[in-house]
Amino acid sequence: MAPTSPPKIHVDATDVNMQFAQGTDALAKENGWPVTAATMSAQELTFPDANFTHSFTAFAFHCIGDHGTAAKQIYRTVKPGGTAVASVWVYMPHVAAMQHAHWRTRGRDGPMPTLLPLEDYQEKDLRAALIAGGFEDGKIKTYERDFYVAIPDLVRWSQLAWSYLGSLPSGWSQNDEDKWEEAVSDIEDQMKAGNGISKNDKGETVLRMVACIAVATK
Template identity: 35%
Template sequence: MSGSTSFWPKQIIPPTPENYKELAKDGAERLAAVSLAQIPAIPAGAIIHDNGCGHGSATAVIVESAAPEVAATYRITGTDISGGAVEIYRSKAEALGWPAEGLVMDSDSLSFPDETFTHSIANAVLFIGPRNNGVDAVKEMYRTLKPGGTLIVNCFAYVAVLDAIREASRATRTGGELPVWNSFEHWADPAFIASIVEAGGFEKGSISVQQREMFVNIGDFERHTELVWSMRGMPAGGWTQEDEDKWDEALAIVRREMQKTKGFMTLEDGTTIIRNVVNVATATK
């Protein structure tokens, strides 16, 4: 969870890695799938960098999207600044038979030689982790791509829960203090991520940005909104007694506002679909 606090509302769901994963559902995999759909199928013999690999969402999609005999010829390296994430990545690679290794590495300072990879993907990375809006990370991706190599990066242009937690914050907090997790505005314009890729070294004419919808099944809606407010609702100054006192009111607002969003749908099995919008930038070195 972003920010820090000495007070925790009694209703809060603890910000553990397991609970963050429950919040995300398969969103990272769906984001990777939408992004990889914007390039031609990855050919046999590809040497692939999964940059900011996390638990391996992009690697999973890459491997599962190819015929087994093609996927077996890939050489995939997943890197992440989090040692814990890399340990999970390695465990999954071994258990699932991925042709992959995991290394702890900062995306802004890769230790690979120049011109190592045929493909480099940063899935849900540029807008949350690297410095300088991801320009330094893209420079490293450019450096380590072979001539003719393919870059894939992405960002969210619209997130269904964002306006809902803003509205709950305004309505339930004295002064209307907004949550720490509050803005994707400058990433919403496709031209912005294109400018990051260009600043990273890619020729403007080689860059393409596609805006695509992404639908995620978030499971039980009430449980999901509890996770959303617990993990995304904390204000910059930390949780307060007022947040505890108005917890149920805030949740009711989050639920009401999310139900208004385009694409919101409750299925026959009781689970819920929400819609996000992503910008996918691809480029050739």
């Protein structure tokens, strides 16, 4: 019997951030990957109904806002019998350090950065969102996995983390620029100890991250 050719696949990648989508599209073209990337909101997917055999939503539900609508879009675009995989971080020790720097340099009266939610997002919340989207509870399986991130240069990491996670919905302000070094220094101090933070034998800062992965069948 002649060997069968592997099935042809195509991946549609989306992100609300235009730069991420453009970067993915450029990498796909450079490497000849069967991937098309587009800027698109998770709550407003433009794909046809029952379009995908698999849908992957990577570490987004805990920071995208309207979880139920996003889940409905996943359910709508997956074929009957298809699979949806959604992952979220249920524990991230660096978030408390970022929030501390935010309150120290901006006070407690203003809005929190979008990527630093005050409320934890747990397995029950992810499951509830998928059920609200249309998936049956009995067809959702969840798993937890620990991940460890080693940070060789804590000063550099603090700068990068604040530049990415610290932005407010309204963008950066003059106050943020004036207090930039204070915020970064505060993050560095907060990251030297705390739950989920340790040192390895190389002297690197190690973060214990916990992910929840849900696998739902339509």
